[in-house]
Amino acid sequence: MTKPQFRSWQSVQEEVLRRIHAREWTPGALIPNEADLAEEFGCSRATVNRALRTLAETGLLDRRRKAGTRVAAQPVAKATLDISVIRMDVEARGQRYDHQLTDRATTRPPMAVSAAMQAPTTSDMLFLKALHLADGQPYALEDRWVNLEVVPEASEERFDAISSNEWLLRHAPYTHGDIAFSAANATEGEAQALGCAPGAALFIIDRLTWNRSKAVTKVRIVFAPGHQMRTVL
Amino acid sequence: MTKPQFRSWQSVQEEVLRRIHAREWTPGALIPNEADLAEEFGCSRATVNRALRTLAETGLLDRRRKAGTRVAAQPVAKATLDISVIRMDVEARGQRYDHQLTDRATTRPPMAVSAAMQAPTTSDMLFLKALHLADGQPYALEDRWVNLEVVPEASEERFDAISSNEWLLRHAPYTHGDIAFSAANATEGEAQALGCAPGAALFIIDRLTWNRSKAVTKVRIVFAPGHQMRTVL
DNA sequence: CAGTGGTCTAGACCACAGG
DNA sequence: CTGTGGTCTAGACCACTGG
Numbered sequence: 001m002t003k004p005q006f007r008s009w010q011s012v013q014e015e016v017l018r019r020i021h022a023r024e025w026t027p028g029a030l031i032p033n034e035a036d037l038a039e040e041f042g043c044s045r046a047t048v049n050r051a052l053r054t055l056a057e058t059g060l061l062d063r064r065r066k067a068g069t070r071v072a073a074q075p076v077a078k079a080t081l082d083i084s085v086i087r088m089d090v091e092a093r094g095q096r097y098d099h100q101l102t103d104r105a106t107t108r109p110p111m112a113v114s115a116a117m118q119a120p121t122t123s124d125m126l127f128l129k130a131l132h133l134a135d136g137q138p139y140a141l142e143d144r145w146v147n148l149e150v151v152p153e154a155s156e157e158r159f160d161a162i163s164s165n166e167w168l169l170r171h172a173p174y175t176h177g178d179i180a181f182s183a184a185n186a187t188e189g190e191a192q193a194l195g196c197a198p199g200a201a202l203f204i205i206d207r208l209t210w211n212r213s214k215a216v217t218k219v220r221i222v223f224a225p226g227h228q229m230r231t232v233l
Numbered sequence: 234m235t236k237p238q239f240r241s242w243q244s245v246q247e248e249v250l251r252r253i254h255a256r257e258w259t260p261g262a263l264i265p266n267e268a269d270l271a272e273e274f275g276c277s278r279a280t281v282n283r284a285l286r287t288l289a290e291t292g293l294l295d296r297r298r299k300a301g302t303r304v305a306a307q308p309v310a311k312a313t314l315d316i317s318v319i320r321m322d323v324e325a326r327g328q329r330y331d332h333q334l335t336d337r338a339t340t341r342p343p344m345a346v347s348a349a350m351q352a353p354t355t356s357d358m359l360f361l362k363a364l365h366l367a368d369g370q371p372y373a374l375e376d377r378w379v380n381l382e383v384v385p386e387a388s389e390e391r392f393d394a395i396s397s398n399e400w401l402l403r404h405a406p407y408t409h410g411d412i413a414f415s416a417a418n419a420t421e422g423e424a425q426a427l428g429c430a431p432g433a434a435l436f437i438i439d440r441l442t443w444n445r446s447k448a449v450t451k452v453r454i455v456f457a458p459g460h461q462m463r464t465v466l
Numbered sequence: 467c468a469g470t471g472g473t474c475t476a477g478a479c480c481a482c483a484g485g
Numbered sequence: 486c487t488g489t490g491g492t493c494t495a496g497a498c499c500a501c502t503g504g
Contacts, residue, residue, distance in 0.1 A: 046473095067484065068488085170260055179463070181462045199432055209466065233442065298502055
């Protein structure tokens with residue numbers, strides 16, 4: 001008898017995937033434990049662990065101590081979106097990137113903003129409004145509030161050579177954040193800035209980032225009509 | 234001298250994160266190699282590897298053989314979206330889920346569809362249109378083409394007890410897929426089905442899944458106005 | 467060519483939770 | 486209480502790629 005040899009964790013993973021896709025292991029079913037699989041595959045338990053752990057991270061397997069490993073009944077697809085700097089997005093499309101700072105103020109934010117950022121309503125923040133261009137055409141609008149208590153250096157930056165988007169990533173590290181994607185009809189102002197009809201459906205990203213317990217920046221990016229965000233499963 | 238001990242890969246990761254956030258290691262800077270860090274941290278190289286590899290997967294570090302490990306200059310945020318079954322989404326919001334199959338046909342798909350699915354224009358596919366409800370209110374519209382060559386059993390399913398969305402996940406495993414998020418104005422038909430004004434901005438998900446080289450299903454989900462998709466960074 | 471990360475192994479101990 | 490996954494270790498070899 002020739003025992004098949006799976007020497008790398010990737011090959012183990014492929015074999016496991018094959019069994020799932022071939023329905024040898026069906027959704028909800030318990031699969032053998034790591035030790036048994038290691039013996040069957042002719043590799044060490046650590047290798048099997050790596051393969052199964054990775055599959056569990058993508059949502060295809062459910063693993064629990066003592067209960068064992070099961071094929072996920074409802075494979076929750078984990079789509080990983082790369083939220084990069086807008087300049088990179090544009091350049092990846094083979095277009096020339098440019099940006100303009102269209103508005104700037106140091107002022108008290110509206111209640112909604114200070115509340116979301118858990119900052120006192122009495123302290124000033126830096127407000128920035130910018131237009132991102134691809135091949136000279138409007139690509140996205142950026143509205144941003146920057147917490148000057150966390151990033152005081154922002155006061156002295158002109159944001160002309162480098163966009164606020166990019167400057168903050170370099171100078172204001174964050175520990176965590178929330179992000180939300182939605183759709184909204186273009187307001188009059190947005191339509192004018194983006195060169196589209198008022199009411200056009202726009203793709204929107206709202207992001208709020210934190211460093212420890214302090215809000216760093218809150219930004220809303222409104223993309224020109226037709227924008228898509230793609231990824232693979 | 235007391236050498237700090239980092240005994241778990243998580244604690245090593247936290248220490249690395251601390252150094253990045255404290256700017257001891259700045260964006261673009263080269264950090265010590267695994268062997269040196271292992272010695273400094275008083276743990277094995279494998280532990281350091283696990284910590285750094287995980288950080289690299291989240292985009293915070295750039296690792297290359299021979300070149301070493303650097304703090305990412307542009308930390309590309311990897312946002313992981315959980316694309317679950319619509320029923321789960323609704324129930325997670327504490328609402329009652331329901332669905333209606335509003336249209337069903339076995340017919341030849343439009344060229345755009347057969348081309349995207351790389352299927353012959355001459356063969357029939359199953360077309361499904363469904364309305365998903367939350368607490369009785371329209372939540373999302375689903376337009377779906379199912380490749381009967383890959384999932385012939387779909388012909389005999391009524392999709393009343395279980396939505397097509399969920400049925401396919403259980404019965405038609407896929408190996409990979411594309412997904413795209415966008416915004417569009419509601420058409421007359423969509424407005425009527427969703428109970429909103431024509432032209433309202435709607436959040437849209439387009440998904441195409443494959444099993445090996447065969448397209449399984451192509452689906453477009455149009456959410457009622459105001460829908461947001463959230464995640465953390 | 468040589469340094470770095472990538473991985474595998476065998477063995478060990480541990481934490482957790484199912485029964 | 487016991488089986489399962491989770492992790493750590495020390496050592497080894499390999500693959501890639503920068504210089």
